[in-house]
Amino acid sequence: MRTPFMAGNWKMYKTPAETTAFFNEFLPMVADAKDREIVINAPYVNIAAAVTSASGSNVGIGAQNLFWEKEGAYTGEISGPMLKASGCQYVVIGHSERRQYFGETDATVLKRAVAALEAGLIPIVCVGELLEEREAGRTNEVLQTQFDGGLAGLDDEQFAKIVIAYEPVWAIGTGKTATPEMAGETHQAIRALVAAKFGADAATAVRILYGGSVKPNNVKDLMAMEDIDGGLVGGASLEPASFAAIVNF
Numbered sequence: 603m604r605t606p607f608m609a610g611n612w613k614m615y616k617t618p619a620e621t622t623a624f625f626n627e628f629l630p631m632v633a634d635a636k637d638r639e640i641v642i643n644a645p646y647v648n649i650a651a652a653v654t655s656a657s658g659s660n661v662g663i664g665a666q667n668l669f670w671e672k673e674g675a676y677t678g679e680i681s682g683p684m685l686k687a688s689g690c691q692y693v694v695i696g697h698s699e700r701r702q703y704f705g706e707t708d709a710t711v712l713k714r715a716v717a718a719l720e721a722g723l724i725p726i727v728c729v730g731e732l733l734e735e736r737e738a739g740r741t742n743e744v745l746q747t748q749f750d751g752g753l754a755g756l757d758d759e760q761f762a763k764i765v766i767a768y769e770p771v772w773a774i775g776t777g778k779t780a781t782p783e784m785a786g787e788t789h790q791a792i793r794a795l796v797a798a799k800f801g802a803d804a805a806t807a808v809r810i811l812y813g814g815s816v817k818p819n820n821v822k823d824l825m826a827m828e829d830i831d832g833g834l835v836g837g838a839s840l841e842p843a844s845f846a847a848i849v850n851f
Contacts, residue, residue, distance in 0.1 A: 605639055664723075730768055730771050732744075
């Protein structure tokens with residue numbers, strides 16, 4: 603039985619003071635949710651406030667990216683060991699916005715995932731197709747390419763530690779959502795890719811999250827799909843009551 607996994611991705615929102623205020627309101631709302639993993643992936647500057655606020659609670663803290671080197675002359679970058687030392691347990695890798703605006707590729711996704719694992723972080727690795735790719739019937743082809751160029755480069759032991767997030771790019775921040783059936787079918791296809799590469803046990807064990815305009819009013823139907831194990835939640839994770847409603851689906 604896969605443990606449900608609800609992750610908030612705050613993107614470029616909130617200050618440290620706003621982070622503390624969020625947790626003061628949010629933690630009591632989810633204190634009884636012991637049978638699921640809850641994560642907030644905060645901007646770098648908010649990680650210290652988030653870690654302090656969440657200390658002793660059932661909520662873990664993650665970052666939204668990392669660089670693949672441990673240290674060096676890489677101005678503006680943050681390494682896995684830095685995140686781990688700051689109290690992070692998780693990190694989002696290969697989000698579509700990173701691919702779209704900052705040149706992330708399947709190859710750099712693999713390098714970042716390996717770096718995260720070496721630092722003792724749990725990578726939440728994103729895959730997903732564009733609207734034109736969905737409309738052209740190329741969703742499975744795109745996922746195969748992303749999988750082969752990225753996650754397939756991990757060994758069995760590494761793969762066993764990751765979380766996958768399927769995020770149809772056309773449904774992120776647009777208000778559009780894949781129907782539960784569409785999302786379920788795509789999650790099933792991703793699980794089939796995992797089975798072909800890493801075996802049936804790995805495919806059964808890996809958690810695959812849905813990320814694409816997850817909201818309190820659609821989370822229950824999405825989570826009813828057999829192959830959907832949680833959500834990578836953007837805008838709806840910024841408000842305590844909204845994200846708590848999703849966590850407590």
